[in-house]
Structure formats: structure tokens, C-alpha cells
Amino acid sequence: MAAEDKSSQDNGVDHGGDFAAGSPGAAGTARPLAAMIEDRIAEIRARQGDTVPLGDVAGVVRALLGSLSGDLTAEDIRLYREVEDLARYIQSAKAEIAALNPADIREEFLPTAADELDAIVQSTEAATGEIMDAAESIEDLLVGLPDDAAERLRAATTRIYEACSFQDITGQRVTKVVRTLKSIEERVDGLVRAFEPERHGIRLESPGRPAGTSTAQAWSGVAATGDRAEDVDLLNGPQGQGEAIKQDDVDALLAKFD
């Protein structure tokens, strides 16, 4: 409890003793609990506006509980227990967030994962280049071969070129995963910020997402030169099986315009 009190003071938010000292309940006034809670909420609003940091809620609840005294009805006791459970839940969540080591996730795990994915793209690109080099070398030898043999070899190299397009698709899929990792990073930041921003020194603005863009936009694509706002939603990259439409579907769709 001492550490939490210190945290509250560090946050520059005084939400402990004042509530208890100034509470009607502490003076022994027999007022309904609901009215007392409404008073506390009005008091908090007057001090801090409508937004109270989530991490401060536990302190507010503690202060509220500390101010309760006098005869309690069964309903009051039930509410008291629920509020007490809420305080316990918030403390537990704070501890779990701290145990996550968000700094490690942000500074080590996510960059490492992104680097590994970049390495996959680079190695597949290099391997694809080698395969294409070999196929082009075979094509260079077709001149002078009998027509039948040349045609069969050309067909084989065509299949090699077609198969090499996997690298483009793989690259785009990996890019999507990297964007997802960035989104996870932002969410981890947001979670930590909601509980104890000052203690963790979390930056308030994410450099990965331009102001005003939605989460969906951050997950899908980035605005490019001259893009209309709605164009960003069209940048989704390769779709999974079952989601992507086939070439036949594309042809049918285009035919409707004719």
C-alpha cells in the first residue's frame, strides 16, 4: 500500500487523504451510500474534469472505502464489497501489466521479430534471384536447339518465372505482419499508458501512425501520394484463401461494366 501511495503522489494527483478527511461519512452523517458516492464523483469531476486516469481509480476507491463508517444497510454492504473487489482487480491488473515488461516487448521482442521477418524477405529475394538467373541462362541456350526441345524448355522456364512470383506475395504478407507487430506495440503502449504513464515514461504520440488515422488504416496500408481518403482502405495486400477473389471472379465483375 505504501508503494501505491507513493505512486499516487508521484503522479501529482492527490486522491488519498483529502477524500477521507473531507467526507461526510467520516463525520458520521447517516447518509445513503449511493448519495455519498455521487458526492465523491462530483468532487472528482470538479477537480479533474470527466477524465480520471485509470491508475488513479484504485486510489479513489481506496479513499472512498476509507471514508465509510456508520450504520450500513445490506445493500450498502453489497456495494461496498463490489467496490472493494473492483479496487483489488485494478491492483491485480496493474501488477500484471508491470510483469509484462512492456519495455522489453517494445524495445527488444518486436524489433527482433521485425528484423527476422526482414531477413526472410531478403533471403527469399536472393534465392528467387538465383533461380531466375538460372532460368534465364537456360533460355539463352534455346537458340540452336530443335524446335520441340526449345519449346519444352521455354515452357519449363515460363513455369519457373510464374512460380517465382511467390516472393512478391511473401514479401507483401510479411509487410502485413510487420504492420500488425507495430499495431501490437501501440496497444501495449496504450495499455501501460492507461495505468501508469509517468512511471513508465511512455510516449504519448505514436510515431508509427499519423494523427487522425484509424486503427484499421494503420493495420492495412499507408496513404500514398495523391491518395483519396477512401483509397487507404483499399490497400490490404494479399488475402487469405477463401477471402481473395479468383481471376474468374474478377473477370465476371469487370464484365458487369461492359
Add this chain to the structure above:
Amino acid sequence: MAVDKNMRVLIVDDYKTMLRIIRNLLRQLGFNNIDEASDGSAALQQLRSGTTYGLVISDWNMEPMTGLQLLREVRADAKLKAMPFIMVTAESKSENVIAAKEAGVSNYIVKPFNAETLKAKMVSVLGDF
């Protein structure tokens, strides 16, 4: 009218591998005059450079200028607006096809694709060859 295989084709993609694949497939189809660009803005610069192109084959998802924006710029340009334009992209949702069609795309190929599809779409846009 027979297709002139000596026409200059501009292929636009930010993946070097894909540029190389399309170049090789075009070469196998008999088209050897091929230029490349890595995004829409570079492509637009080439298209406006004075070189005469007979076909643009473009990816969609590129930065800084996408293939969709390139298509709109081409269709809005008095000198380029009739340019045959085939989109070759992994963007495979109906709304993408509709957006491209509304922007004036000549045909649309979903990646990954094969040489047969490429040839069929070129024939539909340019005529038989």
C-alpha cells in the same frame, strides 16, 4: 489491326523480382521493348517524357504513388488518357476491382498469375497477337 510487338511497354512495380518476372514473360510473348518504373510517380514521369508507350502494366500497392493514382493521372491527362492500362496486383477484393474499373482500368490481373492469364488480358486490351 495486328498488334505491333515492337511497341514499348512500361511495367510498374516496387518489387524487383516482379518486374523481372513480367519482363521475362513479356519477352517470351515476343515483346522486347520494355521499360520499368518502381512506383506511380516514376512511371508518370516516364510516360510524360516523350517516349511513346503502347501499354502500361502496373502494380497497385506502391509508394509514394499507388497504381490506382497513376491510373487516375493517366486518364486525366489529355495525351495519355487512351493508354491501355492493365493492373496486376495482389489486391484481390471486389471493391478493389470496382475502384480500378471506375478509374478506367483496361483489365485487372490478380497475383499470383500465370503467363496464360497475362497473354489473355493483353489480347483483350490490345487485340490478338
